[in-house]
Amino acid sequence: MFYRDGVFWGMHLIWWAIWFVLLGWIFFAPSSSSYDEIEDDDPLTSLKRRFAKGEITKSEYEESKKLLKSDG
Missing domain, CATH: 1.20.5 (Single alpha-helices involved in coiled-coils or other helix-helix interfaces)
Known part of the structure; x- marks a missing residue:
């Protein structure tokens, strides 16, 4: 043996x-995504994140924000 x-x-x-x-x-x-990222995936948060990164202008942000708030 x-x-x-x-x-x-x-x-x-x-x-x-x-x-x-x-x-x-x-x-x-390490995992690829954390629980906090998955939980904060609502449209308004995504819109704020895009505005903070500079992907959209202030006028686009305001229009989208009005549109999102009117739907909810």
């Missing part, structure tokens, strides 16, 4: 290392 030349123990240690790396990757890898 246990080889004296070390072949069995060498492969055994390699498999343990593979399992540790795999489990470490599963539990400690």
Whole structure:
């Protein structure tokens, strides 16, 4: 069962290392999105974020804001 030349123990240690790396990757890898980003996904927040980034002008922001508030 246990080889004296070390072949069995060498492969055994390699498999343990593979399992540790795999489990470490599963539990400690950063996720792509957080709960806060998913929760704040309403249209008004997205509009504010786009305005803050400079993707839309102030007039576009005001028009879209009026439109969103009139629908709700």
